[in-house]
Amino acid sequence: MNQQAQQSRPTGEGSHPLLSVQLYTVREALAADLPGTLARLAELGLEQVEPFGILTFDGLADGLAAAGLAAPTAHQGFLGDDPRAAFERARELGVSTIIDPFTQPERWQDAGEVRRIADQLASASEVAAEYGLRVGYHNHAHEVASVLEGQTALELLAANLPDAVALEVDTYWVAVGGADPVALLERLGDRVVALHVKDGPGTEDTLDQVAVGQGSLPVRDIIAARPDALRVVELDDSRGDRFQAVADSIAYLTSEGLA
Template sequence: MTHPLSVQLYSVRELISDDRDGVLRRIAEAGFGAVEPFRPTDDPIGFRKVADDLGLSVSSVHAMDLLGTDTEADAVFDAAAVLGTGMVIVPAGIAEEEFTGTEGLTRAADTLNALAERAAGHGLQLGYHNHWWEFEPRVNGRHALEELADLLDPRVFLEVDTYWAAVGGADVPLVLGGLGDRVKALHVKDGPIVKGEPHTAVGAGAMPVPAILAAAPADAWRIVELDNCATDIIDAIADSRRYLSALEAQA
């Protein structure tokens, strides 16, 4: 594995609002080496100091504000620089309807391509993160995200949420093989592959995790996320790391 395992902090959103530093400490104690913030403009200087003290790097950041005003996007770019990551990711915000046909996909690509050019001016790479609605529609016989990838500037990378891709009907290893090096990060998740059902620790659900990891680029970040969980979230995150570490040891 090229990078340390990371955690998307949306997983612990309820805990982190009350005790950011304590939650980051628990993530580090669970053996993770990186985190992926979802509100990077919230005290990036203080966040960076705590993360550095705990030996945590920032793999990338999610930010809805990237699709906001120029001022809001610039604030995200500045925060990413403070946090020490070169990857900023649009996590959602493009209307689901845009992924149902060629015209909508072209508009989505134009938006992301323009934003990628601005990000490049700050020395950053722009990425896009999917949910199920980029996979459920078929456009020209392919999943909409696959069609979108062909319209994107090569500077736009993909962070494939493997769980939502599966919920959207994708054969995830097959899709990853087709996207190739466009994939710079993965959300590694598990569960029953049913909308509305709680997620589980990685390795405790129905996802073909070993096949997914084998199909992804070796240098893509592996980022654990649970959107929701019926058990203790920190325990589930720690269990995910143990499972993924055991897989790596077997490789």
């Protein structure tokens, strides 16, 4: 974090060095008032956030600096494209791990295609190293629901990746995909550098998602399975106010000693 960011950090709330929040959760608020929304997140005690779509996110660097927030991880699609613009932007933002957030479900129905995705990530990783970056991949349900060669397609991907490529496991979508997120995290091991920590009944309807601690996912066990991973709070959507859900999630994780 730069000196300006350190000096501008709000005080009054305890800090949460293991927590982050995926900014997609508060996308409407960001569109209306990016600096103000980032400042509100910092006031919750957050020290870092996870941006999305960084190639088209105007004003993000200044907003992060003003709020005293770092962005160690960020989402930006880069597979199948020349990734250099994305990697350059990530470096400008101080990102260390840039994560491809989505690949079409049909690509995960064939083992050969999954291996091609692994090859693409490996190739991108070599380019990312020139920028001092690590690349990663973030799952949805389809990478887990698809079973190939006796394992989930996500595990097949992991088995074919070089060590330099990381995974960010969205534990909610793992559950939606029909797998036990705790057991899957244990099998994937140290390649998992970040978790999307979210809660709800484990349905495909994103409106069913709720603040962490108010749903049915075994949050404590999930975090215990990868205790060193960054814990990124996210709601894809919700029937309630999502900013309040972020605040409630942080309060819950803090009260349970998970922050």
